[in-house]
Amino acid sequence: MTRDLRLAIRSKAELGVQLLFYVIVVTLFPLAVGAEPTLLRALGPGVLWVAALLASLLSLPRIFAADFADGSLEQLALSTHPLPALISGKIAAHWMSTGLPLAVASPILGAQFGLTTDEGWLLALGLLMGTPTLSLLGAIGAALTLGLRAGGGLLALLILPLYVPILIFGAGSIEAVRAGLGASAQLSLLAAALLATLVGAPLAAAAAVRIALD
Amino acid sequence: MRPMSSIPWFRLASPASFFPLARRLVPWFSAGAAVLAVAGLWLGLLVAPTDAQQGDAYRIIFIHVPAAWMSMFIYIVMAFWCAVSLTFNTRLAAMLAQALAPTGAMFTVLALITGAMWGKPAWGTYWAWDARMTSELILLFLYFGYMALRNAIDDPRRADRASAVLALVGAVNVPIIYFSVKWWNTLHQGASVSMTSAPTMAVQMLTGMLVMAFAAWFYAIAITLIRVQAIIVEREKNARWIGELLPRTR
Numbered sequence: 001m002t003r004d005l006r007l008a009i010r011s012k013a014e015l016g017v018q019l020l021f022y023v024i025v026v027t028l029f030p031l032a033v034g035a036e037p038t039l040l041r042a043l044g045p046g047v048l049w050v051a052a053l054l055a056s057l058l059s060l061p062r063i064f065a066a067d068f069a070d071g072s073l074e075q076l077a078l079s080t081h082p083l084p085a086l087i088s089g090k091i092a093a094h095w096m097s098t099g100l101p102l103a104v105a106s107p108i109l110g111a112q113f114g115l116t117t118d119e120g121w122l123l124a125l126g127l128l129m130g131t132p133t134l135s136l137l138g139a140i141g142a143a144l145t146l147g148l149r150a151g152g153g154l155l156a157l158l159i160l161p162l163y164v165p166i167l168i169f170g171a172g173s174i175e176a177v178r179a180g181l182g183a184s185a186q187l188s189l190l191a192a193a194l195l196a197t198l199v200g201a202p203l204a205a206a207a208a209v210r211i212a213l214d
Numbered sequence: 215m216r217p218m219s220s221i222p223w224f225r226l227a228s229p230a231s232f233f234p235l236a237r238r239l240v241p242w243f244s245a246g247a248a249v250l251a252v253a254g255l256w257l258g259l260l261v262a263p264t265d266a267q268q269g270d271a272y273r274i275i276f277i278h279v280p281a282a283w284m285s286m287f288i289y290i291v292m293a294f295w296c297a298v299s300l301t302f303n304t305r306l307a308a309m310l311a312q313a314l315a316p317t318g319a320m321f322t323v324l325a326l327i328t329g330a331m332w333g334k335p336a337w338g339t340y341w342a343w344d345a346r347m348t349s350e351l352i353l354l355f356l357y358f359g360y361m362a363l364r365n366a367i368d369d370p371r372r373a374d375r376a377s378a379v380l381a382l383v384g385a386v387n388v389p390i391i392y393f394s395v396k397w398w399n400t401l402h403q404g405a406s407v408s409m410t411s412a413p414t415m416a417v418q419m420l421t422g423m424l425v426m427a428f429a430a431w432f433y434a435i436a437i438t439l440i441r442v443q444a445i446i447v448e449r450e451k452n453a454r455w456i457g458e459l460l461p462r463t464r
Contacts, residue, residue, distance in 0.1 A: 144376050164395070
């Protein structure tokens with residue numbers, strides 16, 4: 001995991017591209033729908049969350065692709081350590097290099113959409129809890145599509161339907177606060193989804209990696 | 215009925231012994247589907263009374279409801295066969311799952327289209343972001359994802375196992391997606407028309423719907439058995455028993 005993290009940090013270009021993609025997608029929306037403040041405020045949480053989903057999707061192939069190409073994934077699978085644990089490490093490294101910067105940057109982008117400071121923190125907190133789940137679920141898809149010709153589009157078809165609940169709870173947390181309900185229910189559900197995928201997803205991803213290596 | 219242990223499960227798990235059985239069963243299920251469909255349509259279109267509120271427009275439920283049931287049920291059956299194929303490493307289970315997917319997707323499309331056709335006279339709109347409609351649409355994406363993954367992998371054994379993992383992950387997610395969408399819908403103050411509070415149904419309507427559901431069942435079984443035969447022939451075409459059974463494939 002430290003190796004993956006070091007690789008990710010040293011290739012600053014990729015790290016930056018990830019974040020820039022997020023910023024650009026978010027910027028496109030005001031240009032498309034107009035800069036009407038009330039409209040932007042209404043769209044804001046949804047736009048920021050959808051862009052986070054797309055940014056996560058874009059970076060998924062990176063989890064395994066390089067290691068698959070140079071054979072080190074095979075070495076990992078043959079090692080004496082349990083494969084799901086090793087894969088959890090890779091997923092954690094992936095999240096720290098993609099989801100984490102995105103969550104940190106989100107309050108600034110939120111401010112551009114007229115989110116209040118509190119809503120901005122809530123957005124960051126939601127992304128902080130939601131993006132690891134996206135990385136975990138995405139790792140299954142990334143492992144299943146390893147070495148296939150139809151990579152990118154296929155991955156989107158496999159993974160985006162599974163992202164739906166995270167999107168609903170994440171964007172819903174801000175809506176709930178605006179409706180005066182408080183966001184604790186949505187945040188609890190995001191946390192529950194994170195814990196469930198934390199246990200289940202590495203196992204499924206490990207099974208998928210072994211299938212791909214056969 | 216014979217006790218479970220006396221049925222030769224393991225012999226039937228071989229494509230070579232399942233193939234003739236599937237061949238013999240197809241005409242029975244096809245005929246059953248035809249008879250039940252005629253009976254169901256007769257009950258639904260001629261016997262069942264006209265609805266007090268919706269007039270004759272409601273009669274689409276005799277297609278819509280069975281299709282919606284089948285779309286969800288086939289996914290569960292597919293996931294079951296995927297689990298069997300992963301745990302016991304049987305080829306036939308994976309072939310059955312592969313054969314079920316297009317039928318499941320077909321019923322999902324049918325449910326969506328008939329739903330839209332019914333929605334126009336009943337709600338005044340073809341599409342509302344109702345919880346059931348949205349989750350049915352996502353279910354369709356899950357079917358497409360399963361089939362697309364299968365098609366993208368050349369080696370059939372790898373395709374079997376990879377798509378089985380995907381189907382199982384999807385099956386775990388289906389209830390979560392359903393409840394999240396339902397909850398999202400209530401938060402958004404969605405369509406005010408609720409199908410769950412529909413007035414109690416006339417007996418003929420219910421019977422017609424159940425008969426149509428059985429027709430859909432028989433149809434699904436027949437078409438799956440036909441498709442699984444094609445898959446067996448395609449994948450086992452170099453096996454000797456295929457050459458003996460179907461000399462013309464050589």
